[in-house]
Amino acid sequence: MAAITRRLLLDTHAFLWWLDGDERLAHHARELIVDPHTTVLVSAASAWEISTKVRIGKLPGAAEVAGMLGWCISSQGFTELPISVEHAQRAGALPWPHRDPFDRMLIAQAQGENVAIVTNDPVFAGYGVACEWD
Secondary structure (H helix, E strand, O other): OOOOOEEEEEOHHHHHHHHHOOOOOOHHHHHHHHOOOEEEEEEHHHHHHHHHHHHOOOOHHHHHHHHOHHHHHHHOOOEEEOOOHHHHHHHHHOOOOOOOHHHHHHHHHHHHHOOEEEOOOOOOHHHOOOEEOO
């Protein structure tokens, strides 16, 4: 019998906390990420968010990561998730009140790809996205 493969999308903070070994990343989330039957996805939206926030001074500690995002993703065995036209249409059509464009894209991608997102942000569940954390 073949093992079941799970696909998970990392929220930007979960990706950064994973790279940094930050204790704020929940133990359960860590277990899911290291599970050999999990395909871990990192969105192009997270690359966009990290690069933007480094540029404007909101994530000064992530400057090195911003300069080598592709390597950071692949070196962890993660998979890049590009933004498709369908993802963009879905993100644009999401109802308010959430205005963060990065979160809106991650929500749209999680919905469109039918994957859970590793996040501690409660806003995602309000959009019907399965969340993994604790």
